Amino acid sequence: MTPSRVTEFRRAARERLAGYEHTTLESAPGMRAAAVVLCVVPGDDGSPCVVVIKRAYRGRNAGQWGLPGGRAEPGEPPERAALRELEEELGLVAGPADVVGRLDDFPAASGFAITPIVAVPAVAQPLRPDPQEVHSAHRVPLERLAADDVPKWVDLPDGPPLLQMWLAPDMRIHAPTGAILWQFREVVLLGRAADESRVAHFRQPVWTRR
Numbered sequence: 001m002t003p004s005r006v007t008e009f010r011r012a013a014r015e016r017l018a019g020y021e022h023t024t025l026e027s028a029p030g031m032r033a034a035a036v037v038l039c040v041v042p043g044d045d046g047s048p049c050v051v052v053i054k055r056a057y058r059g060r061n062a063g064q065w066g067l068p069g070g071r072a073e074p075g076e077p078p079e080r081a082a083l084r085e086l087e088e089e090l091g092l093v094a095g096p097a098d099v100v101g102r103l104d105d106f107p108a109a110s111g112f113a114i115t116p117i118v119a120v121p122a123v124a125q126p127l128r129p130d131p132q133e134v135h136s137a138h139r140v141p142l143e144r145l146a147a148d149d150v151p152k153w154v155d156l157p158d159g160p161p162l163l164q165m166w167l168a169p170d171m172r173i174h175a176p177t178g179a180i181l182w183q184f185r186e187v188v189l190l191g192r193a194a195d196e197s198r199v200a201h202f203r204q205p206v207w208t209r210r
Contacts, residue, residue, distance in 0.1 A: 009048040010120040017101025025105040025113040034112040035082035036069030049139035065173045078115035091128030094121040175202045
């Protein structure tokens with residue numbers, strides 16, 4: 001499913017995610033809650049794009065590719081945390097009515113349980129990255145994310161293969177973000193069944209443990 005307009009995507013994604021039984025991680029000692037947003041906005045030609053960011057070269061995950069989001073405050077629901085971070089990092093304002101669903105919680109090796117929220121702001125807005133947190137922000141066409149050559153599996157000698165999401169020649173993304181983008185692609189864009197699209201077991205590079 002790669003609709004040509006954001007309004008079409010919003011309607012179709014809401015229907016598809018309404019029937020998706022997402023997994024939720026139980027709280028555990030040392031595990032912290034976080035939320036990210038798969039935020040779909042119009043590109044320059046009006047076609048739907050997902051926003052991907054490169055983190056600022058400071059603090060946690062310095063210089064890494066990611067999705068808008070971050071740590072949840074104590075007692076803060078994941079949807080609220082995700083939308084708050086979206087506004088803080090990119091200046092994009094979205095409300096509860098703009099949330100069309102969620103995907104599986106992902107157990108990051110860094111100790112975070114990451115909840116991915118899918119949101120489609122009703123009003124088109126410019127991206128205004130906060131330079132303290134975001135080095136750059138990019139709109140990746142959903143048509144590109146759905147392309148056959150985006151996911152690549154790299155065989156390694158010491159265990160399961162490693163997923164790489166090649167969204168552009170200079171945009172190679174691994175788990176956790178790569179896993180979340182892969183599940184979004186499989187479930188929302190390609191309509192795969194839940195049991196074919198789980199990602200909690202995906203291998204994570206050592207450097208993501210920081």
